[in-house]
Amino acid sequence: MTDLNTDVRYIRGIGEKKAQALNKLGVFSLYDLVSYFPRKYEDRSICKPIALCSDGESVCIEALVADTPRLTRVRRGLELVKLRAVDESGSLDITFFNQPYARDNLVRGENYVFFGRLEVSGMRRSMINPIYEKSGACGGVTGRIVPIYRVCAGLNQRAMLQAVRQGLDSCLEQIPDVLPQDIRERCRLAQTAYAYENIHFPKDFNALELARRRLIFEELFVLACALGRIRGERVREHGIRMSAVDMRRFWSSLPFRPTGAQRRAVEQALADMSSGSVMNRLVQGDVGSGKTLVAAALMWYCAENGYTSAFMAPTEILAEQHYATLSGMLAPLGVRIGKLTGAMTAKEKREVKSALKDGAIDVVVGTHALFSQDVEYSRLALVVTDEQHRFGVGQRSALIGKGQKPHVLVMSATPIPRTLALIIYGDLDVSVIDELPPGRQKVDTFAVDESYRRRLNGFIRKLVGEGRQVFVVCPMVEENDGLPVKLKSAQEHAAELAALFPDLNVACIHGRMKAKDKDAVMSDMVAGKINILVATTVIEVGVDVPNAALIIIENAERFGLSQLHQLRGRVGRGSHKSYCVLVSDNDSEEVRARLSIMKKTNDGFKISEEDLRLRGPGDFFGSRQHGLPEMHVADLGADIGVMQKAQNEARLLLAQDPELSAPEHSTLRRSVERMLLANSDSFN
Secondary structure (H helix, E strand, O other), X not given: OOOOOOEHHHOOOOHHHHHHHHHHOOXXXXXXXXXXXXXXXXXXXXXXXXXHOXXXXXXXXXXXXXXXXXXXXXXXXXXXXXXXXXXXXEEEEEEEEOOOOHHHHOOOOOEEEEEEXXXXXXXXXXXEOOEEEEOOOOXXXXXXXXXXOOOOOOOOHHHHHHHHHHHHHHHHHHOOOOOOHHHHHHOOOOOHHHHHHHHHOOOOHHHHHHHHHHHHHHHHHHHHHHHHHHHHHHHHOEOOOOXXXXXXXXXXXXXXXXXXXXXXXXXXXXXXXXXXXXXEEEEEEOOOOOHXXXXXXXXXXXXXXXXXXXXXXXXXXXXXXXXXXXXXXXXXXXXXXXXXXXXXXXXXXXXXXXXXXXXXXXXXXXXXXXXXXXXXXXXXXXXXXXXXXXXOHXXXXXXXXXXXXXEEEEEEOOOOOHHHHHHHOOOOEEEEEOOOOOOOOOOEEEEEOHHHHHHHHHHHHHHHHOOOEEEEEOOEOOOOOOOOOOOOEHHHHHHHHHHHOOOOOEEEEOOOOOHHHHHHHHHHHHOOOOOEEEEOHHHOOOOOOOOEEEEEEOOHHHOOHHHHHHHHOOOOOOOOOOEEEEEOOOOOHHHHHHXXXXXXXXXXXXXXXXXXXXXXXXXXXXXXOOOOOOOOOOOOOOOHHHHHHHHHHHHHHHXXXXXXXXXXXXXXXXXXXXXXXXXXXXXX
């Protein structure tokens, strides 16, 4: 009897060569194979008459081969097979490229079902390289709903279908039911065998929907249980218990009135830090919402309790900026604040390290230098990381390891829809700062095409003439002729602008530059030495340039809404009226709708919800920065209703059985442990 852990090479019909191709897709075992779900489906269950088909439509047609297929060798490496097929409504010209075997497979006078993209030119209808099966023998690749898989070299769709069919036939009844029976019945979910059969080979769309709903729920339920387990362990983890401090002294020292959202975030964090358990809290707020103030309040609270805090920023220049901001807030209150970055001299580093070891510094701000091996902390009680997705799990752990289970505050300026944040940060407590401080500038946003270029250049000249600075963002570092679309590149566009404005200082910054060179350019921008800075998205999360009043984003259709919003946040940080101009020649309805959202709102949370809805979580988060394990079937943008139900059920179950130690939960426990093990570096 075949075991679910059986290597795929030993499944009938697969063998060594196909197994190697499957391995590239992450499929190693029989269980991996049957859990490799289709990425989409094509409805090939209905045949249409030739005359009723539209141009560009992917369709099934049942037709008779009216003439003998002809093989033509056009040149070396190019062979054509041509034939004409007919039904009662009309005729169809079919061409196969480099498929000489089609001449022998298709017989004049026989009926076949052809599936492909139909093209109409005048009265002529044609198909190129259609899939086909003999009429009456349908059910393989036509005549039904057909799953489409992500494949690679060495595997085509037909081979993948056959492999999955063989896999299911050998193990369908063995696939364990992860969900406890009472949850499955209460939520009206299909049984495991039904779900796996119909996710791969649905008998109709209703069966497919039942299968998807069951497997989506299961995947999100296991994820919610895994995050709940992590959270439960952290809640039970004893931390440094802080004593109550009168915060009025801190609040009254500020030259401005904090928002209600800032006060609420501070109160939530103080409750954590005085509870006796380790705090693991995310402060999530829009660009300019005042997250640094929350960190400053907590670091003052720690200093009042006699403890040290460490604030880690992703770049040298951001560390410098935070050091200046925090010094302005905390030094007048008697907090001893230090800085530790890689750019400091050896003597300066030695002095700061010595002061940290002796407890002569209350707050230290720095980069990855903060967790160097020779850095020792006296009574480290709070670790703050800014833009935490910029740090690897190992880096954060190394800094946290410098203390005896210090409290952790994570700050992020990437707004994430509230429903999604519950899953992504399910192992962290979340504080949302959803108010902007008074006086924060609203950035006026416009979407234009290339015809506005002259007016745009005139606007640049006008603003720079008034003493302002300009950001210009391009999607590429340098030109790439291999790309089908003409995209603006930072290096070439910087050269164009320098020639256009010879009297202005135009600079360029991109991700291929060395860190010290990038920092030097940004320092010059902050100092006002640069009039126009052309950049790639390296400036997406970056330093404050209060004098920057205009950001122009080229090929705006190439960026997600959340990314556009982050980039827009580079301006409007001072007292000057600021503008964002989105340039795109793409006039598709989808692009116009997306850019219209940017014009209508400056609310990062609303924008993120639209971004998630339009693009899905994969593109929304970029290159796996979000700390989520890869979803096999769930779509976190579309399946929010199922996600909330799964979370509620997981919460109820873990309240009754936190360790999932009950015998009836053993299968679920193994799935949770497998997810935790496979994604140990992904979870935040």
